[in-house]
Amino acid sequence: MKKHSWAVLLPLVVGTVVLAHSVILQGRIVVCYEVGAGKEAATKIYWSTDERFYERHSASRQIKTGGDQKVCLAHRELRNINTLRIDPIDQETEFSISKIFMERLDLLFPWRQLQRMELSIDSVSEIHDATALGDHGRGKYTALSVDPYFTFELNRDQARIRNIAALNLISVSVFFLCGFILLSVSTRPRLVLLLDESAQGLVVFFLYPVYCLAAWSVENYADLFRFSHIVIYLCVVLLLLYSYGRAVDRLTRQARVYLPVITIVLLVVCLDLTVRIGLVDKSLFSKPIHAPYHWNISRSIEDNLDNSSVRYDRDFRRLRTILAPGSRFLADLPTSYFVTAALDMYPVVAHRHHKDWVHIYLTTINHLCRSQDPMGFRRHLQVKAEQVKTHELPLPRYMIIVHDPNNRHLRNSCLSRQFESVKKTLKDALPLIFEGEHVMAFELRY
Amino acid sequence: MIYDLTNSLELHLWIVLLFFAHGTLLVYVARGSIENLLKIDALAVLFSMGFSLSLLLNFLLLAVTSFLGLPLQTTFWALLGLDVLLISTAYVRYRHRSIRLNYSASWIWLIVAIAFVLMINNGGLVDYLADSWWHMSYANKMMLKGTVFLDTHHFGGYDLSKMDLAYEPAWHSNLALLAIVSDYPLPFIWHSLGAWCFCVALVSYYLLVLALTENKALSCVSVIFFIVLFGGINSYARVAPWPGNVSYSVFYLSLVATFVILNNAASGIHAWEKIRCIFKEQTGLVVLLVSLLSLIAVTHVAELVWYVSSLAFYSYMLWIISPRDEATPASSTLVGDSRYLSYLWILYIAALAMVALDRNASPVFVLSVTLPVVVITITARILLSKTDKRFTRNNSIGIAFVFIAALLTIDYQHLADLFSPNPMWDSVVDKYVPKYVVGYFGEKLRLPHWDHQLRAAVLFGGVSGVIAAFYILAVRRDRATVFFCGNAIIAFIVILSPYLFTYIGMVLPVDRVYRFHTLIFSPVILAILLWISYEKSTAQTPDQKGMGEEA
Numbered sequence: 001m002k003k004h005s006w007a008v009l010l011p012l013v014v015g016t017v018v019l020a021h022s023v024i025l026q027g028r029i030v031v032c033y034e035v036g037a038g039k040e041a042a043t044k045i046y047w048s049t050d051e052r053f054y055e056r057h058s059a060s061r062q063i064k065t066g067g068d069q070k071v072c073l074a075h076r077e078l079r080n081i082n083t084l085r086i087d088p089i090d091q092e093t094e095f096s097i098s099k100i101f102m103e104r105l106d107l108l109f110p111w112r113q114l115q116r117m118e119l120s121i122d123s124v125s126e127i128h129d130a131t132a133l134g135d136h137g138r139g140k141y142t143a144l145s146v147d148p149y150f151t152f153e154l155n156r157d158q159a160r161i162r163n164i165a166a167l168n169l170i171s172v173s174v175f176f177l178c179g180f181i182l183l184s185v186s187t188r189p190r191l192v193l194l195l196d197e198s199a200q201g202l203v204v205f206f207l208y209p210v211y212c213l214a215a216w217s218v219e220n221y222a223d224l225f226r227f228s229h230i231v232i233y234l235c236v237v238l239l240l241l242y243s244y245g246r247a248v249d250r251l252t253r254q255a256r257v258y259l260p261v262i263t264i265v266l267l268v269v270c271l272d273l274t275v276r277i278g279l280v281d282k283s284l285f286s287k288p289i290h291a292p293y294h295w296n297i298s299r300s301i302e303d304n305l306d307n308s309s310v311r312y313d314r315d316f317r318r319l320r321t322i323l324a325p326g327s328r329f330l331a332d333l334p335t336s337y338f339v340t341a342a343l344d345m346y347p348v349v350a351h352r353h354h355k356d357w358v359h360i361y362l363t364t365i366n367h368l369c370r371s372q373d374p375m376g377f378r379r380h381l382q383v384k385a386e387q388v389k390t391h392e393l394p395l396p397r398y399m400i401i402v403h404d405p406n407n408r409h410l411r412n413s414c415l416s417r418q419f420e421s422v423k424k425t426l427k428d429a430l431p432l433i434f435e436g437e438h439v440m441a442f443e444l445r446y
Numbered sequence: 447m448i449y450d451l452t453n454s455l456e457l458h459l460w461i462v463l464l465f466f467a468h469g470t471l472l473v474y475v476a477r478g479s480i481e482n483l484l485k486i487d488a489l490a491v492l493f494s495m496g497f498s499l500s501l502l503l504n505f506l507l508l509a510v511t512s513f514l515g516l517p518l519q520t521t522f523w524a525l526l527g528l529d530v531l532l533i534s535t536a537y538v539r540y541r542h543r544s545i546r547l548n549y550s551a552s553w554i555w556l557i558v559a560i561a562f563v564l565m566i567n568n569g570g571l572v573d574y575l576a577d578s579w580w581h582m583s584y585a586n587k588m589m590l591k592g593t594v595f596l597d598t599h600h601f602g603g604y605d606l607s608k609m610d611l612a613y614e615p616a617w618h619s620n621l622a623l624l625a626i627v628s629d630y631p632l633p634f635i636w637h638s639l640g641a642w643c644f645c646v647a648l649v650s651y652y653l654l655v656l657a658l659t660e661n662k663a664l665s666c667v668s669v670i671f672f673i674v675l676f677g678g679i680n681s682y683a684r685v686a687p688w689p690g691n692v693s694y695s696v697f698y699l700s701l702v703a704t705f706v707i708l709n710n711a712a713s714g715i716h717a718w719e720k721i722r723c724i725f726k727e728q729t730g731l732v733v734l735l736v737s738l739l740s741l742i743a744v745t746h747v748a749e750l751v752w753y754v755s756s757l758a759f760y761s762y763m764l765w766i767i768s769p770r771d772e773a774t775p776a777s778s779t780l781v782g783d784s785r786y787l788s789y790l791w792i793l794y795i796a797a798l799a800m801v802a803l804d805r806n807a808s809p810v811f812v813l814s815v816t817l818p819v820v821v822i823t824i825t826a827r828i829l830l831s832k833t834d835k836r837f838t839r840n841n842s843i844g845i846a847f848v849f850i851a852a853l854l855t856i857d858y859q860h861l862a863d864l865f866s867p868n869p870m871w872d873s874v875v876d877k878y879v880p881k882y883v884v885g886y887f888g889e890k891l892r893l894p895h896w897d898h899q900l901r902a903a904v905l906f907g908g909v910s911g912v913i914a915a916f917y918i919l920a921v922r923r924d925r926a927t928v929f930f931c932g933n934a935i936i937a938f939i940v941i942l943s944p945y946l947f948t949y950i951g952m953v954l955p956v957d958r959v960y961r962f963h964t965l966i967f968s969p970v971i972l973a974i975l976l977w978i979s980y981e982k983s984t985a986q987t988p989d990q991k992g993m994g995e996e997a
Contacts, residue, residue, distance in 0.1 A: 292573040292574060293572060293679075293682035294683055295564050295673075295683040296568060297564070301566070301637075304637050305571075308634075309633050310631050310633050320590075325590070334575055337579035340600075341579050341583050341585075342586060343586075344586075344590040344591065347601070408573075409575055
């Protein structure tokens, strides 16, 4: 049989097996966790599309005493749930629960791993009748009744995006692998014949995830079938076309050069759709933490400056002559950073990784927004001052407020949302020493 | 004053004057001593080295001014004086003899111009309140207190003895100088510097690739990939004005200077003699290299570790795969490099262990994490020294053995986690610790947390880059492929292996070690892959060659 016939036949066989496996186990999802208890008990899961749970939508299993036991409960209905409830035990005793995850059964290893959704105890929406023992992260609890349970709100949209991201990546990697292996066999000195044969085999092997990807996407995620995926599939088609053309030796020299180049350019553009070109609104990753760091074609100079402190520069310059240099000030988080980058002053509120001492004033701003009581706020400041003294830290001397509805950072602060009432409270509670176009400063009195 | 594109022109002129002028003049004046460097691409060298040397000169003068208790404003006049002196020197020195500079046109300037225009709008102020404001606070305190040597912490206000986060002062002092001289607010300066710093990074990257590949087209493609491919922190365009990213540019330039020195180093003599010859014959380049490394040390010292690590990894790769014959120019370059760098790997692992011991790590712990590294080193040495270093069967077995040994140190659960991001893990306290090694050796082995700016870099750039690196190394071995691909592979293994990661983490804090992904030079690796593919696709068969010759 010719080499390229193998290249067609083998993926077909592999693809048939994958699809058959998918059809047999279609929609089955397994929930697994490790649970350990001091007594014999029954462990149970409930699933629901809303917040109510019914016995008919549950599954249970007995667990023995001793160490942690892995419990896996599978069901077809689990696929469309929004809420999952785990009742680790039905006894009033100490227990442990850990390594909770959901996994689809209708894809073959290793791609099933990509579908796995880990559930951390830290992220439960409700803990009922169970209290943590010691380190919360270790998963050891005491049941306060015979009905302890944990409820998880499943953000399936997030999980889907996450999985798509991983598979996108794999398709990209597959492309690169296939691409360079195919390209590598274009010139064949005698020595690399073996490499050539191996390359054909590898190409077939790597077509397998492409099959998985196609079946998986069409079956489950037609609603999320976005432009970016069409581009990726187009690239795969181009690659197959290229592969076929090389196998039957029908490609011109230009096609041999430009086809892979066009494919790479398409892929690069595709990866850029989310962050830089902005055609796709959802990020490839569930947490687009890298997006703000990259350039974006639509970002303007005003976008940046509106959200910075440059428009308060005139006020800050005046404040330099009014406030005592080297003193500490109280402000909300964005104002703390804006001020410290403009004045010779030190904030008492900051991100955790920028301060190594106790965050005494973290709750003060919220207290101010909530209470709107001048005397109450002064009492709150006095309580905080006592705490500061016990830590032998200097007291803040000023309170600074920046009001600018156009600044996104400040808009997120409650001081900005309730500016008028907060301003009134502060004016009643503390002496105003500066009021500029955007910035106000008060002197803190204890 | 309304700050927008129109009135930022004045600030951009200040940036050129303070951050480029005197460094560029210095390179121009000293061009006779660094001729070999200028041969690569004179304009690119003037631009990028000009920036780096300007920063260093500014910092030195600011330090002297602060030490003497003079106002920082004085530095500006001193710098103007220096510029006049340099112009005079250039005139006197080169009035009668001209040294032609290689100003050949390159597509890189079009790419850089496009990037500059993009970055004028994007700027350096990222969309949320990140560390950039912390850095501006540092520069602001220098500006307001009139010294680069602060006696209290710029953000916490407490004594330096209680300082939680120490930062090298060079970049911040330069920002302070620019703010004093231009009278623009620091956030606007930070925004505007984004375009300049990113362009310097691009040109430095271009120079590094060009110095190693001697191929301008490939270097330009690498730079395009650097701009468009998602990468790690070193390719974050909008974070370009952060001191770490400024330091990355200098790191690339340091590697360029190192390879230019190696290019022209004498061969066939003893080790001390070699070093003496380098100092004697290439004094200008050595001084330049030392200046660049000093700048890294006073800007963001982690890049010094990357510099040494990249050369050590290159040394290791040379050790295990370099051919020893000098039949081809590519091989002779590798052989030349291996003569100078052959023992750097051993020095590297020994130095790391010594630093760790010096920092009071327990000797048993140091020994435990050193063991896998030593095993990999010794097996490589024993297995490969017996062969003739060509790609023979024995050599392949040796490489396979070393590779398997390295693979055994990898935490595969951690690798799987790379492809399965879990937003719920953020609250886990011991996020850097792979679960299966907790408690071994009395202390914890660590691994980087993928979501700490690392996942996107490794997924989009790293995985493809590392896979491609293996292929490239199998089909082509020259200085560029061995350096870039070797670094990518070893850096990737370091990120995955708790033993290797902890080993290097003993020297640097954990939140810096994860930046090892910088050494996965994905853009250049993918560009080399494309280039090899292009060459293969367009290669003429012997028949076609014959026909061509006849015609």
